[in-house]
Amino acid sequence: MPPDYWQTLRLTLGLAACTTVLLLALGVPLAYGLAHGRYRLKPLVEAVVSLPLVLPPTVIGFYLLLAFSDGTALGRFLINTLGLSLNFTFAGILVGSLVYSLPFMVQPLQAGFQQVPRSLSEAAYTLGKSRLTTLWRVLLPNMRPALLSGAVLTFAHTLGEFGVVLMIGGNLPGRTRVASIAIYDEQQALHYAQANAYALTLLVVAFAILVTLFYLTKKDAGRRLL
Amino acid sequence: MPAAACCELPAPPVIDFHLRKALHTAAGPRTLDVALALAPGELVAVSGPSGAGKTTLLRLLAGLDRPDGGFVRVEKQVWYEQETRRWLPPQRRPLGFVFQDYALFPHLTVRENLAFAAAGQPGAGPLVTELLDAFELAELAPRRPGALSGGQQQRVALARALARRPRLLLLDEPLAALDLPTRQRLQQVLADVHQRFGLTTLLVSHDPAEIARLAHRVVELDLGQVRRVGPPALPAPALAGRVVALLPGGLLRVQLAGGPALVDVPAPPGRAYAPGDALVLTVGVQ
Known part of the structure; x- marks a missing residue:
């Protein structure tokens, strides 16, 4: 067992959990807007949301690193006005994860919103319910599989994040060192057994998460047919 | 508490509207152009071939679609007026809408569907119980819509539309998907409901027998235009x-x-x- 195995694992899972919770809160309104809105800038917004799917994580990490540094106006604003020094901190890699995993949350939610029949929300409107009430009481309960998919994919994807964290956070044990970076670090130091401890953990966790997801959504699909 | 006390509705309004909206029909672009006034408690049927604009007319009245021009006045309230650009969203139009596909909330039980509709009104609890009884749904109250037959779902949809205490009832082919015996039974339910609540109603229907049985007047639409307004045709030549x-x-x-x-x-x-x-x-x- 590597010396800071549990510390690194706690940090990795903490990062994934925080990312998932924050992205649920951000993703629901964003996906709602993309699923229901008809505006000219929509393709642009969709492209920005999906960009992390195709960009090398190092590109995202590199620009975030620049944005957070005192060499840019945004960085100076963050550091001097808000007192937020994000580079090489947990908060910094959290922001990076939010950007990196955004499409894994938004795309299932957008599909979920589109799959709920329009007449359900229209029925709620004719019953005098506001858009917010309709979202909360009608739309979200009828897209639970999509919510589950978004949350699980975001969590699993954040677990496996490497490039963004490395660029923004570096490899500070207990602060920014996540399991995927620890694997690389141990392997570079020829500690194969310790790299294996991390690698095997990630493999098992990712596999278990996906099996759970497919088991739950399959059961859900069966229930919906009844 | 007397059983009927919770269901007394306000005096029905007079509805007066003239609505215009571009239609995309199989015969090319047409304009829906319908002007009509309904007397209090009147039940008017809207019939015509598919693509005539029947559903569009109901959606415009409900505020689910925006008209291109015209007005909708209900009693002294203006729901829509082109000149003043006044337009009430569907939430603020006290009406009941029964959708072709019923649009029941699949994750809620029958009782919860009605309770959701009645929520926020005084006497919501007794009203839900009263409606469950009136539509013979008490036994089905704990079930979800997925476990109901088409006719039962239709009764839930009607009861739910009334749970908001609407001033105007819009029924979009409410019985079209049902077999004949069920349809005839539900026509009786509709007739009873109309008599009991005296709601001014617009009913989209293809069935001449249904129209003759329920409606005071019929509006025949074709490609967006009114072909005829008058008493229902005799169903038995x-x-x-x-x-x-x-x-x-x-x-x-x-x-x-x-x-x-x-x-x-x-x-x-x-x-x-x-x-x-x-x-x-x-x-x-x-």
Whole structure:
């Protein structure tokens, strides 16, 4: 067992959990807007949301690193006005994860919103319910599989994040060192057994998460047919 | 508490509207253009071929789609007016809408569907119980819509539309998807509901028998234009005929006027028929 195995694992899972919770809160309104809105800038917004799917994580990490540094106006604003020094901190890699995993949350939610029949929300409107009430009481309960998919994919994807964290956070044990970076670090130091401890953990966790997801959504699909 | 006390509705309004909206029909672009005024408690049927704009008309009245021009006034309240750019969103129009596909909330039980609709009103609890009883849904209250038959879902949809205490009821082909016996039973339910609540109602329907049974007036639409407004057509056209033979078992063989067609019918009671006698047949649907 590597010396800071549990510390690194706690940090990795903490990062994934925080990312998932924050992205649920951000993703629901964003996906709602993309699923229901008809505006000219929509393709642009969709492209920005999906960009992390195709960009090398190092590109995202590199620009975030620049944005957070005192060499840019945004960085100076963050550091001097808000007192937020994000580079090489947990908060910094959290922001990076939010950007990196955004499409894994938004795309299932957008599909979920589109799959709920329009007449359900229209029925709620004719019953005098506001858009917010309709979202909360009608739309979200009828897209639970999509919510589950978004949350699980975001969590699993954040677990496996490497490039963004490395660029923004570096490899500070207990602060920014996540399991995927620890694997690389141990392997570079020829500690194969310790790299294996991390690698095997990630493999098992990712596999278990996906099996759970497919088991739950399959059961859900069966229930919906009844 | 007396059973009826919770369901007294405000006096029905007079609805007056003129709506215009571009339609995309199979015959190319057309304009829906309908002007109509409904008396309090009146039930008006809207019929016409598909693509005539029937559903669009209901959606415009409900505020689910935006008209291109015209106005909608309900009592003294303006729901829509082109000149003043006034437009009430559907949430602020006190109406009940029954969708073609019922649009019941699949994750809520029957009772919860009604309770969700009635929420935020005084006396919501007793109203839900009253509606469950009125539509014979008490036994089904804990079930979800997925576990109900089409006719049962239709009753839930109607009850839910009334749970908001609407001033205007819009029914979009409410019985079209049901088999004939269920449809006839629900026509009676609709007739009872209309009598009990006296709601001004617009009913989209294709079925002449249904229209004749329920509606005071019918508006026939075609490609967005009003073809006819008037009393419902008689559902049972009369046919003239002449008796050509007496058959065993009290049957008459009758030749229909204007053609060689022969039909065998039971002899009407009350008098004896002989070949050559004229009589009038009415066609009924069983």
